[in-house]
Amino acid sequence: MAERTFRVWRGDKTGGQFVEYKIEIDKGMVVLDAIHRIQEQKASDLACRWNCKAGKCGSCSMEINGKPKLGCMTRMNSFKEDEVITIKPLKTFPIIKDLVTDVSWNYEQNKRIAPLKLPPRPKDGKYRMYQRDADRVQEFRKCIECYLCQNVCHVLRDQHKKDKFVGPRFMIRLASLEMHPLDTEDRIEKIKNEYGSGYCNITKCCTDVCPEHIHITDNGIIPLKERVVDRFFDPIAILLHKIFGKKKSS
């Protein structure tokens, strides 16, 4: 048991302030536990979104000492003993109350993306997909939609380009579809012109914060950028595409 100091941002879309809370921390606690204790002992109206407490629902995203993290996966013993812990809501999305932000913009982006389009069934009625192909797209499907990557991406966070760039989470969704061996939809033009692959400057903060350790930039965004180069910027690839004219490179 040890007393620890928390500075939690309290407020709504009109503004707010930091409020300091001192509470006892037990061994093994995570930041989300501390927030629950604050709610229990000091501020029952402190708003915080959470669900699974197991790092799997992606609800408890917040900024802890300036770093975008899951509250339920950040252990109290990862801080120095006398460190004051500052907790803020995500910066990139509008605040509803205290630590809860409105992330609905993300769902809107998801709707803009054409879903998987399968070819007609083979004669025996069975689609086939091999493990090595599943492996590549599987990585992207680990996403828990915590939106920490969307929050940290400076294109959305600091440059306010939500109208130009769908953000890293949706770039990997696009990658998982484009690299799907059975998909027949072609999204490359939209990836460049509508989803804004060129706005990403591959500074990799999305990868740094992803709690699922998805290689968002290296395995998702850069390969998509290279596919855009194939289609729009590489004269040799463009020529080959014209001659062989396949809808998708397979």
Next chain:
Amino acid sequence: MNQTKTEAHSTKFASTNRTDLWWLEPAATGFGFLCFVVYTTWAMFQAGYYYAAPYLSPLYSPVLMVDPSAPGAAPVAHAWFGTWPPWWPKFLPPSPAMLVLFGPLAFRLTCYYYRKFYYRSYFATPPACAVTALPQNNYKGETGFLLFQNIHRYTLYIAICYIFILAYDAFRAFFNHGQFGIGVGTVILVINVLLLAHYTFGCHAYRHLMGGRLDCFSCPNGKEHLGHNLWKKITTLNENHMFWAWVSMIWVGFTDLYVRMVSMGVWHDFNTWGH
């Protein structure tokens, strides 16, 4: 609780609630690269002491033309196009490095890793994660002026040629005046080309072109596509691309320094040729 209300987040440049030394990495990498640029520029303008038989500095390779009057110059026989032309403007030193450095330079400057690091270190977009980026009125990313970054794969083709050229230089470093042998310089030149190859063949564009561009690694018959095999191998290098970028860059600088020091007679090269 009656403090004045504020926004939760500041929009001021470099504002953050991070308590760690977030500025250390951009500062260190920014400084490290600057040192390399200063050294290479200096070495390029020396226009001499780039050859100490049988070693050729990688910054000066391939030697297109030679000014035989320069101290520590390569023999004219090494030059692809003979002696330095008399019409060369006087204000520019007759440095073979000047003719060839643009290739590796363009490759590194458009490399996805270097882009990451210099956008962070030199352009502060963003300086570090969750640290407010330099405000821009209309951020364009790589859609505006920086669109040229898309030529990266063409610079890769050039860089691959350099690997072969430097491998040949390393091979020649085993023969001094036709006599087979080995020296510390030989080892340094061999390590140099190996490190550069690890960097170059871990390139993201290479990974894409060799296999990543495929949507299906098992088509058309369920057997593993050759592209998948290559992609997997390149991926193992690509995962450490940053590491190879730095060690290969530092080693290139060191190799030049070694050849330069031996050529100037400051350092002694231990070798089997006995001089």
